[in-house]
Amino acid sequence: MPRTSMKRMAVGLFAIALAVLGSNRPARAAQLTIDLGHGATRWSTATLLARTDARTITVLGDVAFKRTRHYRAVPLANLLPGLVASDHLQFVAADGFTAEIPAVLLLNKRGSTAWLAIEDPARPWPALPGGHGRAGPFYVVWTQPRAAGVGPEQWPYQLATIRRADSVATRFPAILPDPATPTDSAVRRGFAVFQRTCFACHTLNGAGDARLGPDLNIPHNPTEYLRADLLRGYIRDPQSLRRWPQAKMPGFDRQALSDGDLDDLLAYLRHMAGRKATP
Structure with a gap:
């Protein structure tokens, strides 16, 4: 094989190796920013996992993973003090996904509960099916989502920021x-x-x-x-x-x-x- 071809093959294999390593990178401690209009609050992975209201939940039919999953999670409403039904929230993910969720859905009394699932760096979540990367470090999941008509676009993962915003x-x-x-x-x-x-x-x-x-x-x-x-x-x-x-x-x-x-x-x-x- 000519030397130039061998060199190109080596470069190609190196690039593939980097891609594989990147897609399987271990979870790292991260930070979530919440801004409800009176100053931003930043929550680290460790701080969230250490909260007294953190618990292990079971999510049936998880939207991202397409199967039942178990998470260490915090009730999302507990992280949003002062939220009222007329508010509107924007959930911004690291990959450019932006979910618009009215506060009335988060505060519903129909049995659906929104949770912030927190990826523990010591026990990372598996990669998403279909080669779509990873869901961590933070992921909004729901228990009994059908009760309030929660749609699949209202399960934002790779979450980086939650902020109050005017209506769409x-x-x-x-x-x-x-x-x-x-x-x-x-x-x-x-x-x-x-x-x-x-x-x-x-x-x-x-x-x-x-x-x-x-x-x-x-x-x-x-x-x-x-x-x-x-x-x-x-x-x-x-x-x-x-x-x-x-x-x-x-x-x-x-x-x-x-x-x-x-x-x-x-x-x-x-x-x-x-x-x-x-x-």
Whole structure:
């Protein structure tokens, strides 16, 4: 084998080795920032694990790991003093995922409980299935999520920051439907679905804080270049349209997104195709 080819092979193998090591790196102590508008509080891994309200919980059907998991966790509401139902919170992950969760969901009385799962560096969590990295150091998990209608996008992992924010509609008016749209219309319902399922990864009209997926309206809205059946299939299973092992978009089955919610979401997207705005 020529020397140049051997050198290239060695460099390639070294790069692969680094990638493997990186994907299996041990968990390290980390810090979570919480800012509710009256000064940021920073919680270290050790401090959180040492709290008197930390306990071991069992999570059935974990969204990230797709199976039952056990975590050392703290009730999330206990870390958010002074939170009221009218507040709105933003959960920012290290990978660019941004979950928008209204405080009323965290304070619900229907039986669903939000927990902050804390990865112990001495007992690291396994890698996520599908080669999607790791969930730690902090991960919002839920017990009995169906009781309050908690969706899969409301389980942010790789969490770095929790902060109080104005509502999505206040911060990003470019994503609002036409004000003349009836309040009980499919478009309005679809706007709510969009905020819950899409806005964590995508922007629309350039508006939003997420950085994982492409914009859903500019330069083209997906309803403009995909047949309705293909778009429905793509949302249910992204790999049904394009086979891409590195794809990050999850599929939304009927448990995560009902057929009615999907109809409403598509109605909203079609509506917004006629309301393009350049950021």
